[in-house]
Amino acid sequence: MLRFRIRPELPGNVPLMWPAGRSWLWTVASWCLPVILMAACTDLVPALEATTQHSIANLREGPGPMHPVATRVVQGTRLPVRGRDGDGEWIQVLHEDRTLWIHVDHTNLTAALRDSLSVAAVPTALPETTPVPPAPVTIVLTVTGAVVNVRIGPGTDYPVRTQVRQGDPLQAQALNTAGDWVRISDPTGGASPLWIYGPLTDLAEHHRAVLPMVAGPPKPSPPTPVPTATPTVDPGVPCPLVWSDEFERDGLPDSSRWWFDTRQNDWNPDALFYTTANRKANARVEDGLLILEAHKDGYGGREYTVPRLTSRQAWTYGWFEMSARLPAGRGTKAAIWMVSNTDPYGGWPNNGEIDIMEFVGHKPGIVHANIHTVVYSNRAGTETLDAQTLHFPDASTAFHRYAVEWTESTITIYADDTPYFVFKNDRMWNPEANYKEWPFDHPFRLILNLYVGGDWAAAKGIDPNIWPQSMELEYVRVYACKP
DSSP states (O other), X not given: OOOEEEEEEETTTEEEEEESSTHHHHHHHHHHHHHHHHHHHXXXXXXXXXXXXXXXXXXXXXXXXXXXXXXXXXXXXXXXXXXXXXXXSEEEEEETTEEEEEEGGGBOOXXXXXXHSOBOOOOOOOOOSSXXXXXXXXXXXXXXXXXXXXXXXXXXXXXXXXXXXXXXXEEEEEEOTTSSEEEEOOXXXXXXXXXXXXXXXXXXXXXXXXXXXXXXXXXXXXXXXXXXXXOSSOTTSOOOEXXXXXXXXXXXXXXTXXXXXXXXXXXOTTOOEEEOSSOTTTEEEETTEEEEEEBOSOGGGSSEEEOEEEESOOBSSEEEXXXXXXXXXXXXXXXEEEEESSOSSOSTTTTOEEEEEEEETTSTTEEEEXXXXXXXXXXXXXXXXXXXXXXXXXXXXXXXXXXXXXXXXEEEEEETTEEEEEEEOGGGTOTTOOTTTOOOSSOEEEEEEEEESSTTTTTTOOOTTSOSEEEEEEEEEEESSOO
């Protein structure tokens, strides 16, 4: 018969009993061994670590640039990971017995590892009672715009001090409080810092995590009106010709400047044309002219053939001009336009479209200009195409100059010397505006093409007796600014 002995009581006056004899040792072991093994195994499992990937990284007291920088670590530092914020943009780590935060782009964590982390409690950012000078950082940014103004403060209402060109390196110091302008060392060697618009550089999220945020200098007082006009461009700053095609060599278009875009028309599936490549009947240089020609020849399995040329180079800002003579007759459409070289904001119209000139044959002598964005487009019902027109009765018999002046604040479209369409950057005055209003802050390329048919071109039908029809160009020129 099994006998039990009463031993000292546990807290709560619960008597502790075990079997008499040696069997009580096995009972104790069966209770304690799992606990011991769990503790040992916990010590054997390595903690998740993140390794810093950039030359220097900020560790902050909370997740975001509004939290103070606690310290900085160099590339290769290993940091035990404890969690993440709700968006997964910032990682909670341990460093020198402190719980701090680092931006995920500064680490080697994969998206899967980041998403597997639990969401950590986020400390409340404390308002700064006394300004603390930001610690110096060493970040070199590269100019991505063709020619970019450098100003004495963060905004277009500050005077321009100098200009920089695409590819120029800049020593970044800080960001403004809105995070869209970068304070830089004076590229001309001056002692005072200057400012450049961030989207016109290769500023990235991992730069933002390191650069401190500072206030800009006081805004200048409005200048006293003077009777003479102030030039829009500093006369001491040259406005170079950065790219051109004068069409001086007969044959196919210069393949170092243009490529044939043979994607068939996705926007007008009912169009009747086939887009060709390297076919002189549709695109050729002849007697100093680029001739883009539409034929009714059945080539490629469709009734008509057309060309579409796209520039190999892309630009951010500048003056773009071309001299062109347009086709004639119902069913034709000619277009000179610009689209994004990449897709930073998603599909059309998120990245924007600049229509320098559009012409349809059933509206003879009328040229159109237009802009497409998420907010301003025919898809959103906010397009005002018919209001942006100019009448050239001889558009199909004489050459006219079509141009666009594209700056960080405005897009202005011209026909000859008449500006007849102006589109302003909402982001310059509306703090809630973003790429949906103004996506024009990255490189765009030029497109030259003809259409036959489609909703707009064939709204009045297609004349079967007018073919071939062509758009002819004397030159295409790109300047860094308005010459």
